[in-house]
Amino acid sequence: MAVPGPHPRLLTLSPKELLVLELLLRHRDLYGLQLVASSGGRLKRGTVYVTLGRMEEKGYITSKLEAAPSGAGGLPRRIYAATALGRRMYAAWTSGAKRLVPELGR
Numbered sequence: 001m002a003v004p005g006p007h008p009r010l011l012t013l014s015p016k017e018l019l020v021l022e023l024l025l026r027h028r029d030l031y032g033l034q035l036v037a038s039s040g041g042r043l044k045r046g047t048v049y050v051t052l053g054r055m056e057e058k059g060y061i062t063s064k065l066e067a068a069p070s071g072a073g074g075l076p077r078r079i080y081a082a083t084a085l086g087r088r089m090y091a092a093w094t095s096g097a098k099r100l101v102p103e104l105g106r
Contacts (some may be wrong), residue, residue: 011058016043019043020035021061023039025043025090029079029080030079031078031080032047035052037071059085060085060089061080062081063078066079067103
């Protein structure tokens with residue numbers, strides 16, 4: 001008797017993840033603190049990196065470590081960008097919402 005394999009994971013998008021994708025699509029590549037600053041208070045410093053890590057695991061975003069700024073010292077920073085899957089999820093999520101609530105499309 002064959003043992004059933006794991007079920008494919010349902011792709012979901014939380015409100016914070018939707019916001020992160022919106023900001024990355026609007027501004028291109030951003031650092032975590034740039035996302036916080038661009039969010040108008042909707043993202044917090046204490047939770048943005050947890051959200052970004054979860055989104056990277058889901059395949060919605062990718063990140064790369066950028067070299068530390070020369071001369072001024074400091075630590076290397078991680079820059080985030082939306083993936084093709086992230087762009088598709090954002091498009092699907094927002095178009096579905098606009099169909100359910102037509103006022104969103106105005």
